[in-house]
Amino acid sequence: MTARTPRAARPRPYVDRAVGVGGAVQPVAIRIALWVSVQLLVAGIVVLGGGAATSQPINAAAGWWMVYAGLIDVATLGVIIWLIRRDGVSYRSLLGPPAAAWQVALGALGVLAATVPAVVFGIEINEAFYGNATLPMFAVVDVPAWASFFSVLVAPVLAELAEPVLYLGVVLPRLERRIGRPWIAATIVVLVWAGEHAFFPLLIRDGSLDLVFAGYRVVSVLPFLASWTALYYALGRRLLPIMAARWIFNGGSALALAVGLTG
């Protein structure tokens, strides 16, 4: 076998195949539209279901955000699969080069360690905005046991299969190809990804949209998203360690909330 044969057989990375910024804008726009419309739909159900006593149906609907997040992630997965089928690549190829389970676990530990400064920064931001009070996105959550179960066991897994894969596996390569400078593409991805967080959940305070909370959501996730995007490059475009570490963060937060450890 000559040295050329394996190189010719090697599939091109997705960054070489992902073309068209439309494929980057569409799924992000769909996610944002879904966050808003699903919350409004749940608010409508609250009103129709005899929630007349509820003074603010939008905030009552926000109480379910960790549950309906699962629906939005399933829809995102559908959009990802539709896009990659069009480009002729597999979902697995979006997750980066193959790695053994121990390598993924070790990488996840590294990601957790490298995220410590973002955690410390996040704690200070939380205190600057809300002092020692429970954060609004957790304080608003009020769901039955089965929904808590779903938000602890199912939603965090769906989130990892959809969110980082969309932004780092699908959107980033398209922007890299279009812009030509990975650091600019990465900066745009981090800012848009953080911006999406302003929409979940939407809260009403004093009769109007709580823009301070929306701003807080964006600022508080920025250090995490910047760290994870940089780690994506540092780990040779491997997503699995980042997904595993994020699952521990998000699943841990949902579990802490379900068992009443937040506040």
Add this chain to the structure above:
Amino acid sequence: MQSVILYRLTYLATALSLAHHVDHVIRHNAVGWPLTGEFNAFTMSLIIYPIIITGLLLYRAGRVGPGFWALVSGGGAIFVGAIHFGPSAAEPPAKILDGYDSPILGWLAFALLATFVTVLAITSLYETRVWWQQRQARRVVGSTTDPQMRR
């Protein structure tokens, strides 16, 4: 084989380290020799500059590789992280946030510190990956040139 990215990350981490030391000097808290007579973590941290200069010369000469830099970056991340974010931190975030009259400057200094530690940790992971890949490549080359294997 030398990595351009490794050089760039080392220069970035060095620049952030210098900026953090300048921040200490401006705030004038948690500083030690040569600015005061005290020997403390600030004094010890200055050793990093001779290590970086020596490391760069040795790396250029091919005497050290990414494994050396992974230890330097990782050690730096643990040292700076423990001093500022650890359970018994000598200089916790509050000292930096309240170190300036202007809250904006305090937040900028704190953001600089968080970025610095993050860059060190990410750089260490990158260097570990490059070290591992080079090690694997050497193994493959070694096994194909091993006389017992060829027999």
